[in-house]
Amino acid sequence: MSVPQESLEALNARASSSFEGAETASSSASNRAPNSAPKIAPQAAQVASSGSRARVWRMPGEGPTAALSAASVAGLAALWWLATHLHWLPPLFLPTPEAVWHAFVDAWHGRIQGGLPLSEHLFWSALRVFGAFALAALTAIPVGILMGVSRVARGLLDPPLEFYRPLPPLAYLPLVVIWFGIDETAKIVVIWLACFAPIAMAARAGAKSATVEQLRAAASLGGSFAQIVRFVVLPAALPEILTGLRIAIGFGWTTLVAAEMVAATAGLGQMVLNASSFLRTDVVVMGIVLIGLIAWGFDLGMRALERRLVPWKGRG
Template identity: 40%
Template sequence: MASENIKGISKRRPSNPVFRRIQTYMRPRASLSSRERTTISAFGIFLFFAIWLIVTEAGLIQPFFLPSPIAVAKRLFEMVAFEGYLVDVWSSAYRVFGGFLIAAAVAIPVGILIGNFPFFRSLLEPLLSTARYLPATAFVPLMIIWLGINESQKIAVIFIGTFFPLALFIVTIAEGVSSDLMNSAYSLGANSRQVFFKVLLPACVPSIMDSLRITAGIAWTYVIVAELVGADSGMGIAILQAQRFLLTDQVIAGIVAVGFLGILTDLAFRFAHRKLFPYLY
């Protein structure tokens, strides 16, 4: 009976190779070639902008609420070419990477200690687990009281927004290192210091690099919040000023610019990951 059911299923499979390939795409964790992934990604981006262009050019949505992608691209070009927008980009990038690098410098050792040593886990993890539920935006008034409205306040907001998720990522990475790997090192005569520096840390580094890539993207999402108070330059304040004058195309252009810079950061981390750890690919 089972064999008959299997034969019946095989008979119902589509003979068209296109349909067979589509079936493959629907399988969980299906294996795709690099060319297929690139093609599908390009198609998804094209489809998004095509729908956006159609609904705006057809008048289904008023330009005040959603300008066409052509109008947004034109406005972004004008901002960069004629209105000194690159100064705002530099200001925001400085704040993002300043807060992100400080967060990484603190979160990496804290996460490794919590993930590997029960003493530090008991000491620090309850505070870390509680603090991660506090929104970074809630700290803005406190940062203004403590640091004023200068650059340190904006960097501190981005630090708070990125430190807690990055630290927890690294805790998970450190805890995930195989105990068999450590036990093998001990059985070969390694001491605790050697196991920590020559086994645990090298095993964590590739995943930590990947966590930095993810957290760098999170840092870009906080730059708008960080620049809402007391900023005289930056991509966030440019978006806020455009909103005050109801310049929807400039608001969307600013959002697109932040997203584009986030994508460039992500690609840079991916490139560095491939160069530093080619054995993983």
């Protein structure tokens, strides 16, 4: 079947006109794009910028908390005052804040059981806790780092560490007394054991924070194993180590009472145990408050040290 010549010419003419129309529309759209882009780009940039600021400002846990902490302490103190002055609980169960303050004054001047001033109790308790804590930090950090970088060390040291870590200090206290006697050595060893495990575990976990790229870069620069551990692994593990230190000091104070059960004549734990034998709950509460305040103050100092040494923590 033959197609008329005029029909072919009409189709060619229509196709040519369609192509020219499409080309014209494309060129006009391209001519309009530069004019319309400046109207949209600043708005998009502004939204992106404001979104970035919002994300930075709304980071979880960011912002000051001093006012909230002060309100929390004031609320607890007010609740304590109401519970005692409205006789919700008898004084034997919960003494009044005034009675606890008078117990503090009496203890400071040595007018409680035992006759020792409070300063001597504070000295011996601080010596035991912080001495054992320092010894644990000096020994547990290298052990934890070694477990993090060495397969052999991890295989050898992980079983005994995981075995004794969940044990309460009272469980092995009799053995420590048999092995080391009833002098200060046994008390420090018990607290050292309580502090050692969390520090070692934190150091081992922190040693894994160093990335493969960092390790390869240090090795390619000719760093030895000791240099890589010192300048790459240890800085990467520092945030976890500081967290482990904060946890360990809490374990140290909780173990103090158990440690001072062993023939101690001075110490906050011994003072609390002695007062409980005479139902002096005001002295017991006073000792608890002192231990809590000392531990809290140390934790605040550790937080300040953490902000100075690892300011990048939580900002990655």
